[in-house]
Amino acid sequence: MxxxxxxxxxxxxxxxxxxxxxxxxxxxxxxxxxxxxxxxxxxxxxxxxxxxNSGARNLRRARAGSIGLWLPRGLHFMEYYMNFAFGVAESVRDRELTVSLISGDFPAARAHSLHVDGFVMADVDGQDPLARAILETGRPIVASELVPPGMPQPTATVAADHATATRLVLDRLRRGGATSIAILTPEIDQTWVTGVDRTAVEWSAESGIDVTFVRLEGVPEATALHDTVCDLFETAPGIDAIVCVPEGLGVGVLSALRELGHTVPDEIQVVSYVDSPTLPIVQPPISALDLRPREAGLRAGELLISIIEEGRTAPAVELFDLIYRERGSTR
The missing domain is CATH 1.10.260.40 (lambda repressor-like DNA-binding domains)
Structure with a gap:
């Protein structure tokens, strides 16, 4: 016709x-x-x-036709957050919506002026003023991972089951013969990090296996990471397993252990808490948790859209499981 x-x-x-x-x-x-x-x-x-005519329809509905995406300041380069952003973008693929990335240096005082219908927020940092300001806008917000206590709470949350995942990793290391485990964690106020720490402390008390925490300021470069591993063995020479919580540390820790004359996994087992494309191709391949970032972003975006467009009442917290990928760095 x-x-x-x-x-x-x-x-x-x-x-x-x-x-x-x-x-x-x-x-x-x-x-x-x-x-x-x-x-x-x-x-x-x-x-x-x-x-x-999406512009006219949005005007009639008093909507912006866009959702805002907030990511932790200074961490956009990480594989996890790039895949998370792809997942959020995928959530609007069949809808006349756009995704607006909120710059980490956007003035917190102007958060109310952002022309979006709602927000997806990943790993809210309790010390970030812009994150707090966005949570105070009163617009629909879906957070990926729980928001730290003392912060305004989002409309809904999509969160991984980090307690179960942490216990799974530590149990695997124990079955591989670990008797003293070091956990390298970032010094950051995010609930998933504090949750890993808390679960590890509880697991240590229950299992009787020593757990040593090494706090990292940001993501260390190769030289600083090498020095950190050296210091670890000086202060805790009995360490026979290392869990690298921040993304990107697994390969650097593996390299540092080799330079120090340790073999993996015969002497030291290594697990990365965040999987990435490089971990399966190094020698030995590094065991890791798949945090499923793309799926997390997709689920968060779809949930936000359903809240905005359909007025859906979402559960306070929607949990999903992580996947442990066993490779050659563990026994």
Whole structure:
């Protein structure tokens, strides 16, 4: 069918044999529409070259047509956060929405002026003033990982089960013969980090196996990491397993252990708490936890969209499991 004017929503509805409202819901993905009806309406819209006027619709609904994505300041380069951002972007793929990345240096005092309908926030840092300001905007917010105590709470949270994952890693090391375990953790106020620490302390008390914590300021460069490993063995010479919590440390720790004459995993077992593409290809390949960042971002984005567009009442916390990938760095 050829039309002398641009097709309208009413044209799509008439040719599909449905009401204008049903056609709108079928095209936007909102409301209850059967799969058969949605497919028929989409086919007619494609045949008519119909495109929705998202700007006008957002104006009618007093919406921005965009969701904001906040990531921890200075950590955007990490593989985890890049994949998380891809997941959030994937959540809007079939909707007329955009994702706006909120710069870490955006003035906290202007958080209310951000032209977005809601926010996805990953790993909220309890010391970040912009994160606090965003949580105080009163807009729908879905956080990935729990927000630290004392901060305004989000609308909903998608969080990994770090307690179970931490116990799984430590139990695997114990079954591999570990008797003294070092855990390298970042000095940062994020609940997943404090949760790993707390669970490890509880596990140590229950198992009778020593756990030594090494606090790291940021992500150390190769020389600083080598010095950290050297200092560790001077203060705790009986260490026979290391858990690297910050992303990107596994390969550096492996290299430092080799330079110090230790063999992995015969003498020292190594586990990375965050998986990355480099860990399976080094020698030996490093065991790691897959934190499933892309899925976390996708789930957080979809949950936020459902809250904004459908008024869905979300559970306070939605948990998902992590995947442990056993490789050659553990026995």
């Amino acid at each position: 050829t039309m002398a004017r641009p097709a309208t929503l009413q044209d799509v509805a008439d040719l599909s044999g449905v009401s204008r409202g049903t056609a709108s819901r079928a095209l936007t993905g909102g409301g209850r529409v059967s799969a058969e009806t949605r497919a028929r309406v989409m086919a007619v819209a494609e045949r008519l070259n119909y495109t929705t």
